[in-house]
Amino acid sequence: MNGQRRSAIRAGLEVDIVLKQDQRTCKTTRGIVKDILTNSPNHPHGIKVRLQDGQVGRVKRILNEGGATD
Template sequence: MNGQQRSAISPGMTVDIVLKQDQRTGKLTRGIVKELLTKSPQHPHGIKVRLSSGAVGRVKHIVPASETNDQSFE
C-alpha cells in the first residue's frame, strides 16, 4: 500500500520512507511512525512522517502487519 493518503497512516504503523537526502536514489528507510507531519488528507509524493528513530521523510510504502509480526522462525 502506498503512503499518499493520510487516513491510511497512523502512529505505531511500520512504514518505508524516503529521506530528503535519499530522494535521488530512492533508498528506503523502515521504521515505526511516531507522528504525522503532513496536515492535508493526501499528498502526491507521500505523507511526511517522523519515525520513532527521529528520521523524517515521505511514506512510500506501508508495511503490512503480517510482515512486521513475522513469526515464521520456528
C-alpha cells in the first residue's frame, strides 16, 4: 500500500520512507511511525512522518503493523 492517504497511516505502522536527502535517488529507509506531520488528507508525494528514531520523510510504502502503538 502506498503512503499518499493520511487515513491509512497511524502511529505504530512499519513503513518505508524517503528522507529529504534521498529524494533524488529514491532510497528508502524503514521504520516505525511515531508522528504524522502532514495535515492534509492526501499528498501526491506521500504523507510526511517522523519515525521512532527521529528521522523525517515521506511514506512510500506501508508494510505492516509490526510496531507497538503508543
